Amino acid sequence: MKYMKEALLITLIALSGLGNAAAAQRLKVVTTMSTFADLAKSVGGDYIEVSSIASPKFNPHFIEPKPSDVVKVKQADLLIHAGLDLELWRGPLLDAAANREVMPGGPRELDLSRSIALLEVPDHPVNRAEGDIHLYGNPHYWTDPENGKIIAQEIGEKLCAIDPDHAGEYRRNLQALLARLDEHMTQWHVRLSPLKGQEVVGYHNEWPYLMRFADLTMSQFLEPKPGIPPTPKQIEFLEHYVGEKHIRAIAQSTYFKQQAANAVATHTGAKVIELCQNVGEVPACSDYVAMIDYNVNQLIGALSHE
Numbered sequence: 584m585k586y587m588k589e590a591l592l593i594t595l596i597a598l599s600g601l602g603n604a605a606a607a608q609r610l611k612v613v614t615t616m617s618t619f620a621d622l623a624k625s626v627g628g629d630y631i632e633v634s635s636i637a638s639p640k641f642n643p644h645f646i647e648p649k650p651s652d653v654v655k656v657k658q659a660d661l662l663i664h665a666g667l668d669l670e671l672w673r674g675p676l677l678d679a680a681a682n683r684e685v686m687p688g689g690p691r692e693l694d695l696s697r698s699i700a701l702l703e704v705p706d707h708p709v710n711r712a713e714g715d716i717h718l719y720g721n722p723h724y725w726t727d728p729e730n731g732k733i734i735a736q737e738i739g740e741k742l743c744a745i746d747p748d749h750a751g752e753y754r755r756n757l758q759a760l761l762a763r764l765d766e767h768m769t770q771w772h773v774r775l776s777p778l779k780g781q782e783v784v785g786y787h788n789e790w791p792y793l794m795r796f797a798d799l800t801m802s803q804f805l806e807p808k809p810g811i812p813p814t815p816k817q818i819e820f821l822e823h824y825v826g827e828k829h830i831r832a833i834a835q836s837t838y839f840k841q842q843a844a845n846a847v848a849t850h851t852g853a854k855v856i857e858l859c860q861n862v863g864e865v866p867a868c869s870d871y872v873a874m875i876d877y878n879v880n881q882l883i884g885a886l887s888h889e
Contacts, residue, residue: 666696715810786835813843
């Protein structure tokens with residue numbers, strides 16, 4: 584009995600060592616957004632260890648990275664980010680981490696915006712009088728699942744490049760994810776098709792890609808200019824606009840206060856709905872497909888009688 588116990592103990596120690604070795608060999612992938620982390624995990628599977636920096640509960644424009652985030656980036660084998668000028672906090676974070684491999688242009692940095700056909704790229708010199716205009720185009724591109732497929736493919740290619748030993752597994756995981764997205768997109772298009780062309784009012788201009796996918800329009804916002812909080816004058820304007828156009832929905836992210844939207848809704852009968860920018864923003868958005876499904880359901884619930 585004594586020898587059996589000793590043998591069992593030795594076996595358990597050996598297996599533990601193998602487990603620790605496997606964990607140590609996993610690529611350390613750091614993403615700026617929880618959405619990118621979810622897509623990376625879907626593609627990378629057991630061969631990567633993923634963490635994200637920006638909490639989905641807060642506006643991604645205004646994140647303050649913690650010292651622990653500096654350590655994550657310093658130790659990262661791959662950094663995945665949105666690019667453009669959405670994450671202005673990314674530059675100081677990279678400087679503090681001093682990991683040359685994941686700096687802009689580095690071999691272990693993935694700027695997802697490089698493969699996206701961007702919307703709303705300014706065609707004129709912009710200035711502060713126009714509000715917080717994005718200089719390179721609207722950066723909220725992952726809210727369109729067509730772009731989600733592009734993002735997943737970019738992540739897959741990068742993982743294969745830096746970890747070719749597991750390229751076959753990455754490609755299989757990628758194809759499974761793309762198939763899942765294709766199946767859901769067919770369903771989403773069918774369900775959204777009766778709503779084609781309807782208009783939605785937004786809080787902030789962060790939904791053009793989702794509106795394009797859903798074949799809806801959004802041209803008016805509670806913010807009188809990007810980044811400027813709603814004013815009484817803008818609320819009054821929208822009360823008339825929503826009433827005249829018979830607009831049925833006012834959409835905003837969960838991290839914006841609802842007072843202004845509720846004021847317009849009270850006087851017009853429009854419904855206020857919350858849409859999610861990132862995975863984990865609300866419990867129903869547990870992964871990327873669930874997040875898009877949630878947003879589609881919110882739009883359908885407000886714009887139809889389904």
